[in-house]
Amino acid sequence: MPSEAQRLHPFGILSRALRLVRQLLLPAVLGGASIGDDLGGILFWVLLLLAVPSLLIGIAHWIAFRYRVEADDLIIDSGVLSRRRRVIPIDRIQNVDLEQSPLERLARVAELRIETASGGREAEATLSVLPLDQARAVQSDLLARRRRAREQAPGEQAQEPAAEPLLRLSTPDLALAGATSNEAGLIAAGLATLLEVAGRFGALAGIGEVVDDAVAAGAGAGAVGVVAALAIMVLAFFVLGWLVSIVATVVRFHGFTLTRHGDDLRREHGLFSRRHTTVPLARVQAVRVEQTLPRRALGLVALKIDTAGAGPHAGSGGRGEAHIPIARLPDLDRLLPSILADGAVDPRRLRPVAPASRRRETTRLSATALLVAAALWVSGIPRPWLALLLLPAAWLLARARYRSRGWELSRSHLLARDGVLTRTTWIVPERKIQTLHVTQTPFQRRWDLATLLVDTAAGTRAARVIDLTGPTAVALMDRLADRRADDPPHADPRAPGDPPHADRQAP
Numbered sequence: 001m002p003s004e005a006q007r008l009h010p011f012g013i014l015s016r017a018l019r020l021v022r023q024l025l026l027p028a029v030l031g032g033a034s035i036g037d038d039l040g041g042i043l044f045w046v047l048l049l050l051a052v053p054s055l056l057i058g059i060a061h062w063i064a065f066r067y068r069v070e071a072d073d074l075i076i077d078s079g080v081l082s083r084r085r086r087v088i089p090i091d092r093i094q095n096v097d098l099e100q101s102p103l104e105r106l107a108r109v110a111e112l113r114i115e116t117a118s119g120g121r122e123a124e125a126t127l128s129v130l131p132l133d134q135a136r137a138v139q140s141d142l143l144a145r146r147r148r149a150r151e152q153a154p155g156e157q158a159q160e161p162a163a164e165p166l167l168r169l170s171t172p173d174l175a176l177a178g179a180t181s182n183e184a185g186l187i188a189a190g191l192a193t194l195l196e197v198a199g200r201f202g203a204l205a206g207i208g209e210v211v212d213d214a215v216a217a218g219a220g221a222g223a224v225g226v227v228a229a230l231a232i233m234v235l236a237f238f239v240l241g242w243l244v245s246i247v248a249t250v251v252r253f254h255g256f257t258l259t260r261h262g263d264d265l266r267r268e269h270g271l272f273s274r275r276h277t278t279v280p281l282a283r284v285q286a287v288r289v290e291q292t293l294p295r296r297a298l299g300l301v302a303l304k305i306d307t308a309g310a311g312p313h314a315g316s317g318g319r320g321e322a323h324i325p326i327a328r329l330p331d332l333d334r335l336l337p338s339i340l341a342d343g344a345v346d347p348r349r350l351r352p353v354a355p356a357s358r359r360r361e362t363t364r365l366s367a368t369a370l371l372v373a374a375a376l377w378v379s380g381i382p383r384p385w386l387a388l389l390l391l392p393a394a395w396l397l398a399r400a401r402y403r404s405r406g407w408e409l410s411r412s413h414l415l416a417r418d419g420v421l422t423r424t425t426w427i428v429p430e431r432k433i434q435t436l437h438v439t440q441t442p443f444q445r446r447w448d449l450a451t452l453l454v455d456t457a458a459g460t461r462a463a464r465v466i467d468l469t470g471p472t473a474v475a476l477m478d479r480l481a482d483r484r485a486d487d488p489p490h491a492d493p494r495a496p497g498d499p500p501h502a503d504r505q506a507p
Contacts, residue, residue, distance in 0.1 A: 005067065008065055012065075074114065090142065096278055099276070109132060110136075163261055165257070180294040180300060249325060256268070263280060265305075283308045289425040302327070351408055353402070357449060360467065362395055363443075365397055366395070368394065373388055430483055
């Protein structure tokens with residue numbers, strides 16, 4: 001790459017102007033609506049008044065922005081009134097992600113987001129926008145220079161590592177991922193709320209009238225008819241949410257490919273907005289293997305890769321997260337060693353937790369059912385004893401919770417599993433463990449049980465081994481702490497002197 005200063009693509013002027021208009025449009029329209037009733041006129045003048053200054057700001061930013069790639073640094077000059085120079089050491093670069101919005105794909109330009117180890121909420125630098133070929137060249141050049149700075153002597157030519165294909169998902173695969181997720185119910189509730197709000201403001205009033213007519217027709221047939229009409233509407237919203245979930249998954253992850261390039265994972269996906277993201281393996285803190293009920297029946301999983309720090313696309317809690325929407329169980333034998341690079345793990349074979357866990361859950365859930373029955377009786381609601389029908393459900397749920405929990409300490413990883421509707425298995429490399437905690441709720445103390453919490457630098461909720469016996473939880477915490485301190489290459493977790501595990505009985 002040349003070391004002289006480079007400009008961005010002129011399309012960036014329009015891109016920045018549109019971004020400013022999008023940010024200011026809603027507040028401006030709401031402010032104008034408060035002083036007038038002509039919404040069309042207000043929208044016209046708001047767009048006109050926003051367009052001119054937004055274009056001027058975009059032009060000024062494009063003129064002032066320069067970047068160049070030196071031997072060891074990426075240097076960016078920017079700022080219209082206050083000039084700013086950023087010097088980003090290339091060996092500190094973690095991710096170089098390439099993104100394209102639908103409009104940018106039509107213009108054959110792309111945006112580069114450069115993330116460092118600082119872990120901020122925003123990217124360290126954004127090159128918005130570059131010609132597509134130039135963006136790809138800059139991305140490859142920065143990653144190659146980073147690799148050379150970390151692994152090779154100065155002056156040596158960086159060799160692009162061969163790409164190792166790991167996973168490619170077809171459109172039917174993605175449709176299956178959307179169909180087997182647990183998002184249909186949430187989407188259905190959101191659609192119902194949206195229709196209700198739209199009906200209140202006069203939009204989509206015809207749908208509201210259809211719903212009212214259906215309920216009225218059901219009322220003519222008595223209580224059974226009303227229940228049937230409501231059940232049909234709930235089912236219709238659920239089916240609609242299920243279809244939306246399928247379409248959204250296909251659009252978001254269209255053309256999904258996962259490859260390994262040396263010490264990086266690279267993902268590419270998206271139908272309208274295209275994303276090319278890099279996940280440095282050195283930043284991987286844990287892998288979560290998730291299975292919904294339909295996916296467990298079909299032998300499917302989804303993987304979430306938790307990384308250290310918070311990148312520009314961090315999720316809630318400031319975490320970095322890469323998502324593999326669907327894979328088959330046999331694929332884990334190939335994917336997990338490539339992602340974790342710390343030895344083989346098998347999340348399908350775990351030890352059960354203490355048998356007292358099942359009795360604790362049965363007692364707790366049964367007590368809840370009895371409290372509901374008592375509350376109905378006190379409230380004077382007819383036939384409060386019907387709440388006792390919750391007791392068999394409590395027993396089944398307690399059994400399901402017990403069977404969903406498990407753990408294992410392999411040669412270099414801690415595995416922990418929990419969840420009924422969505423079963424999640426955490427796989428945490430020992431060398432990534434930050435802190436360890438043993439906690440006990442009042443119910444757990446009654447049964448001499450405890451939970452082991454394991455934190456990493458990912459910022460996600462901790463991996464949890466729920467309902468070990470108290471001595472086992474403490475012994476496991478001490479063992480992990482000792483192994484983390486000693487950091488032996490491959491210590492056998494079942495070596496002589498290992499504390500006895502009272503919770504290895506079959507479920």
